[in-house]
Amino acid sequence: xxxxxxxxxxxxxxxxxxxxxxxxxxxxxxxxxxxxxxxxxxxxxxxxxxxxxxxxxxxxxxxxxxxxxxxxxxxxxxxxxxxxxxxxxxxxxxxxxxxxxxxxxxxxxxxxxxxxxxxxxxxxxxxxxxx
Amino acid sequence: xxxxxxxxxxxxxxxxxxxxxxxxxxxxxxxxxxxxxxxxxxxxxxxxxxxxxxxxxxxxxxxxxxxxxxxxxxxxxxxxxxxxxxxxxxxxxxxxxxxxxxxxxxxxxxxxxxxxxxxxxxxxxxxxxxxxxxxxxxxxxxxxxxxxxxxxxxxxxxxxxxxxxxxxxxxxxxxxxxxxxxxxxxxxxxxxxxxxxxxxxxxxxxxxxxxxxxxxxxxxxxxxxxxxxxxxxxxxxxxxxxxxxxxxxxxxxxxxxxxxxxxxxxxxxxxxxxxxxxxxxxxxxxxxxxxxxxxxxxxxxxxxxxxxxxxxxxxxxxxxxxxxxxxxxxxxxxxxxxxxxxxxxxxxxxx
Numbered sequence: 001x002x003x004x005x006x007x008x009x010x011x012x013x014x015x016x017x018x019x020x021x022x023x024x025x026x027x028x029x030x031x032x033x034x035x036x037x038x039x040x041x042x043x044x045x046x047x048x049x050x051x052x053x054x055x056x057x058x059x060x061x062x063x064x065x066x067x068x069x070x071x072x073x074x075x076x077x078x079x080x081x082x083x084x085x086x087x088x089x090x091x092x093x094x095x096x097x098x099x100x101x102x103x104x105x106x107x108x109x110x111x112x113x114x115x116x117x118x119x120x121x122x123x124x125x126x127x128x129x130x131x
Numbered sequence: 132x133x134x135x136x137x138x139x140x141x142x143x144x145x146x147x148x149x150x151x152x153x154x155x156x157x158x159x160x161x162x163x164x165x166x167x168x169x170x171x172x173x174x175x176x177x178x179x180x181x182x183x184x185x186x187x188x189x190x191x192x193x194x195x196x197x198x199x200x201x202x203x204x205x206x207x208x209x210x211x212x213x214x215x216x217x218x219x220x221x222x223x224x225x226x227x228x229x230x231x232x233x234x235x236x237x238x239x240x241x242x243x244x245x246x247x248x249x250x251x252x253x254x255x256x257x258x259x260x261x262x263x264x265x266x267x268x269x270x271x272x273x274x275x276x277x278x279x280x281x282x283x284x285x286x287x288x289x290x291x292x293x294x295x296x297x298x299x300x301x302x303x304x305x306x307x308x309x310x311x312x313x314x315x316x317x318x319x320x321x322x323x324x325x326x327x328x329x330x331x332x333x334x335x336x337x338x339x340x341x342x343x344x345x346x347x348x349x350x351x352x353x354x355x356x357x358x359x360x361x362x363x364x365x366x367x368x369x370x371x372x373x374x375x376x377x378x379x380x381x382x383x384x385x386x387x388x389x390x391x392x393x394x395x396x397x398x399x400x401x402x403x404x405x406x407x408x409x410x411x412x413x414x415x416x417x418x419x420x421x422x423x424x425x426x427x428x429x430x431x432x433x434x435x436x437x438x439x440x441x442x443x444x445x446x447x448x449x450x451x452x453x454x455x456x457x458x459x460x461x462x463x464x465x466x467x468x469x470x471x472x473x474x475x476x477x478x479x480x481x482x
Contacts, residue, residue: 040150040162040165040166040348041165041166041167043167043415043433044413044414044415044433044440046414046464062462064415064433065166066166066167066348066352066432066433066435067161067166067348067351067432069415069417069462088413
């Protein structure tokens, strides 16, 4: 069942509809409720390889619904330390729980200070309101 | 900016929470609950699609038959009053101007139901070739069309069985309509043609009988699973019927526009063919992707019934045989697929 719209306060957001949960020099990344809703039921996740470098503002993977393909944009830079294999097998998990079970990758941050430039939940909701 | 046209059911789609998208100049519902759920409903029960954006052209007169026989690829002489036929409007090069279904309403009166994107061009094409004794009219604005499709559709609508590609005047809960035994999903079902002003009442009656509203997203995946070509993607004015595997709707012993060219292509053998394929590696093919062996994908999606990437595309004839391995360029990643016999999805035999 699709999740209800929400933007948790403990996350940081990128205006390309990605979130980061920062934990010292690591972060868990995913796509926001808005992104999964816009795409519809996800049917494919093309993840990066562990060890791959991701760059803030650049795509690091792809998610697909029946009708559309979307790049997933990295909100922060770093090295992939874990890919959520559950999403590869059951991409619809992202629709069910975009901020929990639906996380996409964990990365080791190359520059933790980048997190300061991300949006908080209120600022991200403002971005959505202006769309 | 072009204003999008709306079908008479627009407000109902919005009220049902449909996601509305631009399609062929119309604002149409792409999905309600979700493409996959809608798709499975049509395969197992009954769904309804608003396809009122499609065009309806009427050709009437003592020379209507001759006009159409000379413009359409299939043999119109095989269609009796009350019958329908899948056919192609072809150009001089044997290319496909449109694919459509022609219904013989009366001995000298035919209805053509055509693709929305081509309705205006088709009308112009016919109008320019109209002869004395044939009158071509565009009835699109007066017509609403609902496709009710799925194994339980006939039962849910309270209709009697009838052979495919026939039609009759009928009614659903008192609303008069033309009941056409045609569709674009590979399932049993009907297409109900009604007057625009009756569209809302007909839609409501069909929903009350348990049909689930379905959008263009499911319509596309349903037709792709059974390898029905989509005009503008799989077949175009630049592709010919023989290469597209539509030789069976070309009466090459009759004369119609482009028949000479099609006879030549058939005799020589087409250089490429429209093949159906299933991904053997995890990936979803999409229209426009290159095929390493030559050619490109013209339709691609995830099959909701098979849960695997499927598609169609033109490949060199040597690679078009079922069982051949081809490689799709999925945004820079080579992914293997296998050419399969059409249709990709075959309904299990059931009563």
